[in-house]
Amino acid sequence: MSNASNHSSLAYHELEINSRDNLSTLQSHILAEQQKHPGSTGSLSWILSAISLSTKVIASKVRRARLQDVLGSAGSENVQGETQQKLDVIANETLLRCLGGRGGVAVVASEENEQPVVIQRASGHGERYCVLFDPLDGSSNIDTCGGVGTIFSILRYEDGEPEQAILQPGSKQVAAGYVLYGSSTVLVMTLGQGVSMFVLDPTIGAFLRVAESLRIPDTQKVYSCNEGNRPTFEPGYQKYLDWAQQNGYSTRYSGTMVADVHRILVKGGVFLYPPTKKAPDGKLRLMYEANPMGMIIEQAGGKACAGKQRILDIAPKTLHQRTTVVLGSTAEVEHVLRHL
Numbered sequence: 001m002s003n004a005s006n007h008s009s010l011a012y013h014e015l016e017i018n019s020r021d022n023l024s025t026l027q028s029h030i031l032a033e034q035q036k037h038p039g040s041t042g043s044l045s046w047i048l049s050a051i052s053l054s055t056k057v058i059a060s061k062v063r064r065a066r067l068q069d070v071l072g073s074a075g076s077e078n079v080q081g082e083t084q085q086k087l088d089v090i091a092n093e094t095l096l097r098c099l100g101g102r103g104g105v106a107v108v109a110s111e112e113n114e115q116p117v118v119i120q121r122a123s124g125h126g127e128r129y130c131v132l133f134d135p136l137d138g139s140s141n142i143d144t145c146g147g148v149g150t151i152f153s154i155l156r157y158e159d160g161e162p163e164q165a166i167l168q169p170g171s172k173q174v175a176a177g178y179v180l181y182g183s184s185t186v187l188v189m190t191l192g193q194g195v196s197m198f199v200l201d202p203t204i205g206a207f208l209r210v211a212e213s214l215r216i217p218d219t220q221k222v223y224s225c226n227e228g229n230r231p232t233f234e235p236g237y238q239k240y241l242d243w244a245q246q247n248g249y250s251t252r253y254s255g256t257m258v259a260d261v262h263r264i265l266v267k268g269g270v271f272l273y274p275p276t277k278k279a280p281d282g283k284l285r286l287m288y289e290a291n292p293m294g295m296i297i298e299q300a301g302g303k304a305c306a307g308k309q310r311i312l313d314i315a316p317k318t319l320h321q322r323t324t325v326v327l328g329s330t331a332e333v334e335h336v337l338r339h340l
């Protein structure tokens with residue numbers, strides 16, 4: 001009997017499905033998570049789907065940046081007073097357009113926009129959310145083909161003016177994640193019950209799940225910080241660096257938070273951006289960098305602090321406020337805190 005007729009006699013479920021084909025997509029993961037909440041309206045799923053679409057578009061533009069002459073400065077500055085890269089603007093507009101069309105989005109806030117953007121005030125139906133993001137973190141590394149990323153944070157939209165509605169502590173996040181445009185395009189996300197990781201398969205245009213319930217290694221003798229700023233670090237941080245170097249630690253630092261934190265999530269270690277003379281309150285932004293990264297690290301069993309305080313407990317005062325950051329493997333974070 002020919003092989004084909006063999007198959008025709010088998011019921012579908014008996015067919016040899018190539019077990020090597022990973023068919024667990026981000027979309028199926030999102031819908032499966034939604035089904036765990038019978039009362040859910042699907043708004044959050046729609047938002048996550050918009051983020052998936054946006055980051056696929058951004059990934060394609062990042063990877064063809066030099067070919068399509070979208071490298072370099074856009075000739076403008078963002079609200080942070082930082083020179084915008086052309087891709088910063090493109091990434092920001094992509095996210096605004098994809099999210100703008102989704103019913104559950106009440107407010108959007110971006111590193112690139114001084115004020116939050118109101119998408120829809122009237123409560124149509126279902127849950128509504130605030131979506132905050134850094135559209136292209138580390139974009140200054142693009143011209144040298146370094147890793148860059150998108151970071152997002154999702155909060156419930158309680159009533160009130162947008163500017164106030166988004167000022168919630170990181171502990172209120174319903175979801176957080178990032179996409180690293182590195183040697184592959186990796187999406188890491190948490191909905192509050194553990195951390196899942198997906199890799200974009202460009203041949204089929206889908207993020208495929210490669211890990212769930214991800215746990216950060218308990219220890220790793222690696223620290224990640226910009227030691228060029230060391231002379232202006234407070235003494236406690238300098239004492240930590242002395243201790244680490246006397247105890248055989250290595251250092252890894254790329255200048256893109258998403259790339260540095262992803263390495264620490266996967267391999268363990270500690271990422272720190274202490275106060276410096278130039279950034280006495282720290283450089284990284286609380287609402288759309290430290291909070292989402294802090295939620296992911298905590299959900300993976302690590303620790304995320306601003307000095308002695310838990311990042312997710314910080315009561316925000318302004319959208320673009322900055323914070324110091326020490327996050328990573330709990331034991332490694334505690335080695336830093338012990339010296340402060």
Ligand code: P6P
Binds near residue numbers: 138226257
């Ligand atoms: P420095 C990128 O500009 C960024 O916001 C983060 O991605 C990164 O961790 C940090 O700044 C790097 O700052 O001062 O070391 O160049």
